[in-house]
């Protein structure tokens with residue numbers, strides 16, 4: 001973060017940022033996350049994505065202070081770092097539009113349901129609308145918009161050649177990122193099944209069941225058990241009740 005202002009000032013088109021301080025980013029080291037990224041990070045079961053969105057949110061705000069719009073075209077969290085590629089545009093109106101993609105996530109620590117709202121001020125629920133728990137935490141402002149532009153990511157994947165080390169791994173990562181539904185948080189399937197006191201079923205079967213029920217659903221690149229969907233926790237529980 002100490003170098004962001006200089007990087008934004010010295011970059012014309014594409015700003016590429018790697019962050020290795022995942023504990024402050026995801027809220028595991030709360031106070032240092034607040035200091036470095038000037039936001040409220042929260043430690044949830046989707047911590048890699050929380051960290052990525054805290055990072056992008058901070059970068060978008062710093063760029064906006066220089067009348068520049070920063071829009072992520074590709075992002076991922078791999079091993080122990082977050083990486084994002086931001087397209088920069090020197091345009092105050094576009095910078096305003098980028099800021100409108102920031103907002104808050106409200107997360108229930110009991111039933112794992114979460115909601116998000118765009119804007120500069122949060123309207124946090126006092127109790128979880130789904131289970132009535134008072135253990136609802138709010139994170140933000142963080143980036144809520146897309147973390148990648150699928151057509152760009154697909155072109156990057158096509159440009160990976162076998163002589164580039166780890167070509168297979170890179171293609172798999174990029175293809176997963178390109179196919180992720182545009183939602184601000186992902187779920188961890190094992191965490192859900194633990195919550196439901198049921199043995200987890202295979203990821204492919206699980207994601208297919210959600211799709212068959214009419215929901216958007218796909219694996220997410222954050223881990224082998226990560227996925228994204230527009231279904232609620234209660235809907236997922238119902239849809240998969242007879243499986244496994």
Ligand SMILES: [Zn+2]
Pocket residue numbers: 108109110111112113128129130131132133
């Ligand atoms: Zn709840």
